Amino acid sequence: MPSAGDVQLRLKRHEEIVEKLFPGYSLSHLETKSRPELLNELGIRALAIHSQPSQSRPSHHTPLTSKAASSHGEDESAPLSEHGDVAPEPQWSESLDQRETVATDDINAIGLVTDRQARSYLGLSSMSAAFRAIFRLYPPAKDHTAARARACADAPHPAQLAVPTLVRDPALSLLREQRCIDFYFDHFHAVTPLIDEEDFRRQYAVGGRRDGSWLGLLNMVFALGSIASGSETLHEEYYKVARASFSLDSLGSGNLYSLQALCLLGGHYLHYRNSPNMAYGILGAAHRVAVALGLHREPRRVAHNTDPEEARRIETRRRTWWSLLCVDSWACMTQGRPTFGRWEPATMDTALPESLHDDDHSAVSLRASAQLCLICDRMQDHFARIGRITHDEILALDGELQAWHAALPPVLKQVDTASAHPRLQVAREFIRTRYFNARVILARCSVLLMAQNWRRKIVEDLLQDQRRILQRCCAVASDAIDAIVLYWTPNRFLVWGSGWYLFQACTVPLLAMAMERNLARASVPHGGDDSGDGPIATPQQFAAWQESLAKALGAFSEMRAWMRTSDRSPDIVSAMYEALTANTDAFVRTPSASDSSLDLFGWCDEQLTEMDWGMFLGEDSMPPNMLPLA
Numbered sequence: 001m002p003s004a005g006d007v008q009l010r011l012k013r014h015e016e017i018v019e020k021l022f023p024g025y026s027l028s029h030l031e032t033k034s035r036p037e038l039l040n041e042l043g044i045r046a047l048a049i050h051s052q053p054s055q056s057r058p059s060h061h062t063p064l065t066s067k068a069a070s071s072h073g074e075d076e077s078a079p080l081s082e083h084g085d086v087a088p089e090p091q092w093s094e095s096l097d098q099r100e101t102v103a104t105d106d107i108n109a110i111g112l113v114t115d116r117q118a119r120s121y122l123g124l125s126s127m128s129a130a131f132r133a134i135f136r137l138y139p140p141a142k143d144h145t146a147a148r149a150r151a152c153a154d155a156p157h158p159a160q161l162a163v164p165t166l167v168r169d170p171a172l173s174l175l176r177e178q179r180c181i182d183f184y185f186d187h188f189h190a191v192t193p194l195i196d197e198e199d200f201r202r203q204y205a206v207g208g209r210r211d212g213s214w215l216g217l218l219n220m221v222f223a224l225g226s227i228a229s230g231s232e233t234l235h236e237e238y239y240k241v242a243r244a245s246f247s248l249d250s251l252g253s254g255n256l257y258s259l260q261a262l263c264l265l266g267g268h269y270l271h272y273r274n275s276p277n278m279a280y281g282i283l284g285a286a287h288r289v290a291v292a293l294g295l296h297r298e299p300r301r302v303a304h305n306t307d308p309e310e311a312r313r314i315e316t317r318r319r320t321w322w323s324l325l326c327v328d329s330w331a332c333m334t335q336g337r338p339t340f341g342r343w344e345p346a347t348m349d350t351a352l353p354e355s356l357h358d359d360d361h362s363a364v365s366l367r368a369s370a371q372l373c374l375i376c377d378r379m380q381d382h383f384a385r386i387g388r389i390t391h392d393e394i395l396a397l398d399g400e401l402q403a404w405h406a407a408l409p410p411v412l413k414q415v416d417t418a419s420a421h422p423r424l425q426v427a428r429e430f431i432r433t434r435y436f437n438a439r440v441i442l443a444r445c446s447v448l449l450m451a452q453n454w455r456r457k458i459v460e461d462l463l464q465d466q467r468r469i470l471q472r473c474c475a476v477a478s479d480a481i482d483a484i485v486l487y488w489t490p491n492r493f494l495v496w497g498s499g500w501y502l503f504q505a506c507t508v509p510l511l512a513m514a515m516e517r518n519l520a521r522a523s524v525p526h527g528g529d530d531s532g533d534g535p536i537a538t539p540q541q542f543a544a545w546q547e548s549l550a551k552a553l554g555a556f557s558e559m560r561a562w563m564r565t566s567d568r569s570p571d572i573v574s575a576m577y578e579a580l581t582a583n584t585d586a587f588v589r590t591p592s593a594s595d596s597s598l599d600l601f602g603w604c605d606e607q608l609t610e611m612d613w614g615m616f617l618g619e620d621s622m623p624p625n626m627l628p629l630a
Helices: 006-022 034-044 046-050 066-072 126-138 140-156 170-186 197-206 212-228 234-244 247-254 256-272 276-292 308-332 361-384 389-405 423-451 454-462 464-487 492-522 541-561 569-581 597-601
Strands: none
Touching: 046 212, 066 212, 126 308, 126 423, 126 492, 140 569, 170 197, 170 423, 197 212, 197 308, 212 234, 212 247, 212 256, 212 492, 234 256, 276 308, 276 541, 308 361, 361 389, 389 423, 389 464, 423 492, 423 569, 423 597, 464 492, 464 541, 492 541, 492 569
16 A cells, blocks of 8 residues: 555646646646546647547648638648647747746747647748648658657656756856856857947946846856856856846836846847747847837937047947847747838938947947848748748849848958957858858748649649759758858857757758658559659759758767757757658658657647657756757
8 A cells, every 4th residue: 555655746746747738727727627628728629639540541642732822822820730720829838947848949840749738920931831841741751750759758868967056155156257258258249249348347347236237137148158158057047146137127127238138138048048939028028128228219410429438338339239130130030920120211220330449340240240130121021921922032032142141341251260369250150150041041931832832733834943943942051051061160159059050951951852752652653653743853953952961960960069968950850861861762652650640740730740859858858958049
């Protein structure tokens, strides 16, 4: 007979499971509900749980079609399930107090299959849309990746790293803080130079400020600096201190320090913690604070001002404004959401950053980043509008990106890593990867639009220009992969970004291969004759896509030493690559890994319908810092 202690322990475990499934609900509220009502609270249809695959269901793949989408020119962002039902009300939970909750998110396309919540709104430019298209075009890819996830779930899990407690020895604390400050300015500041470094270091050295705005900014610098230093968990302790300074009341404290703290929180840290929707809200609030501070307007009579201190103050305001716009734009590239007038020339006239001295590379890099983000803003406006972006619009935007890149100052395009200042190297790498990422997103949208209209019966009439579009898109992705493989830097902070952008670039050849495999399956008739539609790519072109992905997987392998244990993009790409390259010589159907595995994905589209990526490492062992977005 179990002891009272065993019963209490079992009861505690049951309560923890119920809390995971129904966070925020009381037992008294749940016990009055029927089973269908409980499933409805989870956002699950009972049919999706109990129904088994029909024995009469055809084994061949049904191409991606939608009469409504094709007739009205809609994209895949509509909140419908794969079965055509209206999706549950979108919601998400990214509380930083719940480690398991923030281990995955929908924006980075690593949502859990076991997560029953409806997800946030995402559009055509999202990773979610790309993976949905791959799995619909070639269901065996979904089956195989699910099998890989289950196999990884059975493997021993790595031990959870303990969060260190800050040492109270004043001398050690001072050394650690100074080290974090140095790492912050050598890495994060090189990308978004919104802080006046001289003023910041002076304020820190004096040590007299104890107001919430300063403490919030100071500890955000410590947290980000600890990340750049290579620490896996130290940032959590600094964030706990910083979070004590953040509240609704902090929005009532209108000053540059509080605004800069919000920019670092929403622009960098929350993405590192894999809380992109929370970051999205924080940056929205930061934008309002910046406008309230007047940062969106250029001060009058600036040309007549020769006071160096005043010039620094004005330039800091400019750099804070443009850094805010940059981190917001970078974060929203794969969301497909409206920009809400992030930059409106009719009401905003803040000048681009200007150099304060001859070697002011921060101003040069931020100016280039701001100009890139203005193009990215127009891209996001096109992605978010009702109705599809056209191929001509994609070509025009891609032309703008290439013109911007051609006009970059030579100091930002050189690759003399031996002689360049370390901060300049960081700026160059981020500018290069973000340029390629913007082009990759445009290319991916082109391929997605082709995939959405896919009809097996009209493939023989596929126009040559559509074939050229696909090849051009894959060439863009290949260039992006080659650039990252060639120039990535062995550093934890830089690999965090390079790995994410490499993951993005891999989706284009994966999509192209899924389209080819879709056609290959259609061209294998059940009767045994050779009739059917021809491929969209030659064997040489298909091999080139494989080669690009093989390069990326090789780079991921080399990056492992500098990646966090929770970074699973290599596993995701590897699983899809294996499924899409099985039997490529024969170009025939790959057998499904499990006949019933497709029913695992009966959740709504806004839940992504992807794999349980959390199973690659196991939910119990995952720290809450996953893939970056910025």
